[in-house]
Amino acid sequence: MSNVPNELKYAKSHEWVRLSGDTATVGITDHAQHELTDIVFVELPAIGRTVKAGEACAVVESVKTASDIYSPVSGEISEVNQAVVDKPELVNTDPHGNGWFYKIKLTQPDEINSLLSSADYTKQIQG
Amino acid sequence: MKRTPLFSAHQKLGARLIDFGGWEMPVQYTSIVDEHLAVRKAAGVFDISHMGELTVSGPAAVSFLNHLFTNDASKLAIGQGQYTLMCNENGGVVDDLYVYRIAKEFFLLIVNASGVDVDAAWISKELEKFPHRNEIQFADGSDNYAAVAVQGPKVKEFITQVISGKSVGGTTVNSVTELNKNEIGIFRFENENVFAARTGYTGEDGFEIIGLNAAIQKIWDKLLEAGKPFGCVPAGLGARDTLRTEVCYPLYGHELDENTTPVEAGVGFFVALDKGNFVGREILAAQKANGVSKKCIAFKMTDKSAPPRPHYPIWIDGAKIGEAVSGTQSPSLGIGIGMGYVPTEFSKADTKIEIEIRGKRAPAVIVKKPIYRKG
Numbered sequence: 001m002s003n004v005p006n007e008l009k010y011a012k013s014h015e016w017v018r019l020s021g022d023t024a025t026v027g028i029t030d031h032a033q034h035e036l037t038d039i040v041f042v043e044l045p046a047i048g049r050t051v052k053a054g055e056a057c058a059v060v061e062s063v064k065t066a067s068d069i070y071s072p073v074s075g076e077i078s079e080v081n082q083a084v085v086d087k088p089e090l091v092n093t094d095p096h097g098n099g100w101f102y103k104i105k106l107t108q109p110d111e112i113n114s115l116l117s118s119a120d121y122t123k124q125i126q127g
Numbered sequence: 128m129k130r131t132p133l134f135s136a137h138q139k140l141g142a143r144l145i146d147f148g149g150w151e152m153p154v155q156y157t158s159i160v161d162e163h164l165a166v167r168k169a170a171g172v173f174d175i176s177h178m179g180e181l182t183v184s185g186p187a188a189v190s191f192l193n194h195l196f197t198n199d200a201s202k203l204a205i206g207q208g209q210y211t212l213m214c215n216e217n218g219g220v221v222d223d224l225y226v227y228r229i230a231k232e233f234f235l236l237i238v239n240a241s242g243v244d245v246d247a248a249w250i251s252k253e254l255e256k257f258p259h260r261n262e263i264q265f266a267d268g269s270d271n272y273a274a275v276a277v278q279g280p281k282v283k284e285f286i287t288q289v290i291s292g293k294s295v296g297g298t299t300v301n302s303v304t305e306l307n308k309n310e311i312g313i314f315r316f317e318n319e320n321v322f323a324a325r326t327g328y329t330g331e332d333g334f335e336i337i338g339l340n341a342a343i344q345k346i347w348d349k350l351l352e353a354g355k356p357f358g359c360v361p362a363g364l365g366a367r368d369t370l371r372t373e374v375c376y377p378l379y380g381h382e383l384d385e386n387t388t389p390v391e392a393g394v395g396f397f398v399a400l401d402k403g404n405f406v407g408r409e410i411l412a413a414q415k416a417n418g419v420s421k422k423c424i425a426f427k428m429t430d431k432s433a434p435p436r437p438h439y440p441i442w443i444d445g446a447k448i449g450e451a452v453s454g455t456q457s458p459s460l461g462i463g464i465g466m467g468y469v470p471t472e473f474s475k476a477d478t479k480i481e482i483e484i485r486g487k488r489a490p491a492v493i494v495k496k497p498i499y500r501k502g
Binding site (some may be wrong): 037038040041043048059061062063066 | 154155157158159216365369431432433434436456458480485
């Protein structure tokens, strides 16, 4: 059973968002890391890059496959987590914590409202 | 999609299932890395029932097999097996397979899942033209037979709990553990005969067990039960692929295809030119004598990078010279590894190359096969 923390918002494409003021932290969900298993490589966007919601901006590779990670929100990348680049297994062991991917300064804060609640995301992954 | 007789066992174990050449097969049960390392350190059991079982028998069987395949079947004693390849007239590989001599005039062929229909059609067509066709019986038993591979250094410590007693056919042994590499025996399992061969596709010691569907279902359960105290786990196709890539065993559709010859693929050792004529011999003999223009090389990434994957371009000195055909993160070595084709002039070990990964080039080096060596 996947962990779906209440305080986070979710994208259908299995990223989570933690909002703090005008900045959001983004990572992939516990369900996603479990589906991928054995994450061996993470490629993050450059700081300062502007991305649109739904744009592919990171890559996570398991032993078997490479998967694009889509930004759940639009904005400018303000910080990336070097720790997951150095230790990709953090995404498996702590997906909602130390396994975060990047922070993004929101340019369309309303987009947050169209993301899924933990209840809705739970329904999606159980469906 | 087709399912093996072990399908419900995979579901019960919570396997993640994928489409593998039209078969719904387990890619992993828990994690490819964990299953891979279990096979290297202890043991793993694989469902290989999707592979095909063909039989060729009769007084002219040896000469027919020697016409069809590159290796010399006449060298097989009863109870011995050999890796061999079936080529077209251009020397391109139709399939690679294992041939076992079960009795003087009875041979069991284990072929790739994707090859069963192609091979059966190819062999039937060759048989129609073969002078001694009346002295040969050819049959496809793939629907009736299932198979498991049990692989790893601990296997010999528990296999006799499942396959016990002396052989009743093939190689004569008092115990399955007395089989040497590439030997096959027939053993009694409950009231059935099963084949057990000391072969595999992982680079580890182990056995492949072939039998009727119902027997293999029981053997699967028993192997997992007997192996559990030794660290034996069910292992999926994901680990099977990383294990074989580390030891550079070719996989049809990757290192081998109908436009690639065994000599180019680096398995020319299994082409016996001295046995007389066979399909593809002319070109293979010329390649062995004069060399080949491309070669299958193994490589290792030299820095931390995304894992290489099939079809990633290979570069040298700023020029694109080839393409990867296999690639993965090596669970044993913790670095990206792969195989690919490059022009022969660039194929020497220690040659520095680059692998293009999503538009960026990452440094790698050509290494001697196998990439991973035990110990």
